[in-house]
């Protein structure tokens with residue numbers, strides 16, 4: 001059995017740690033590029049969600065490199081994500097690939113089923129080894145998230161443009177070469193050490209923007225045109241509550257402390273939206289409110305074209321923006337989105353936030369600090 005999985009930002013790092021620990025062979029799909037998207041566009045229905053198309057590209061590229069089993073997470077929520085596994089299996093069959101697809105649904109959909117599927121992909125390892133591997137993969141997942149948060153904080157203040165991203169790409173190169181969670185954790189520590197030496201302009205006034213929206217389009221840089229880097233290079237400190245680490249903690253292998261915190265955050269949004277309508281629309285509203293009350297300068301919502309839950313969230317955000325007096329911009333992405341227009345919209349939004357900041361400073365004086 002050779003396993004592959006979809007790409008979503010840096011998710012491949014904890015997944016690699018997990019399978020390395022279990023001693024299972026994996027193929028990490030090549031970094032998403034135009035060819036990956038083209039495969040998806042040729043094979044999927046036009047109106048399918050963008051993440052479904054891109055991940056089909058991931059699978060085909062991995063199958064061509066020897067993968068025979070695909071592992072993906074599932075959901076029985078009200079949006080199309082719940083059907084991904086079934087639809088993708090049919091699409092791959094039509095393309096002539098007869099591969100096994102293992103869907104890991106959240107435990108609430110059936111714990112026995114989840115354990116059986118985990119056993120299948122872990123080569124029937126013992127419960128002890130399985131739990132030990134999972135626990136190490138969680139540590140890697142947390143470590144990666146901490147590293148990415150550091151990157152978001154530093155990129156906007158670095159004196160030599162590109163220092164932070166150079167460290168991040170060297171880190172990724174190293175991770176692909178090493179085997180085992182401990183070695184990956186060492187790479188994370190090394191990268192953190194290198195980041196601590198990057199020269200920063202600590203007095204630089206930065207604009208703060210919170211990202212909300214559909215998880216895949218927030219996290220995967222290929223589909224969002226690397227929005228975090230684009231904003232960071234414009235001197236914006238990006239905040240992103242949505243992460244692979246948080247998703248795993250909430251849905252797949254629940255972390256009680258984190259779940260309580262997340263439930264409190266969701267309750268926070270009850271005046272605007274008080275139930276899960278699929279995808280991450282509820283989180284979009286809750287996080288937008290959280291950012292507004294935390295004093296962010298603006299909020300950007302990102303979503304794939306036609307994403308049902310995010311369309312609902314998009315219709316709520318203008319009321320929230322008005323009530324909380326915070327600018328909100330929505331970016332819809334699909335295979336036809338042009339990077340130049342996208343960049344222009346980001347620059348215009350950041351200019352607007354900077355003007356608004358200066359206006360408030362003039363009005364309220366130094367009492368209103370930038371950071």
Ligand code: SF4
Nearest residue numbers: 049079081279307308
């Ligand atoms: S959240 Fe949106 S993009 Fe994702 S599967 Fe559901 S409808 Fe599609």
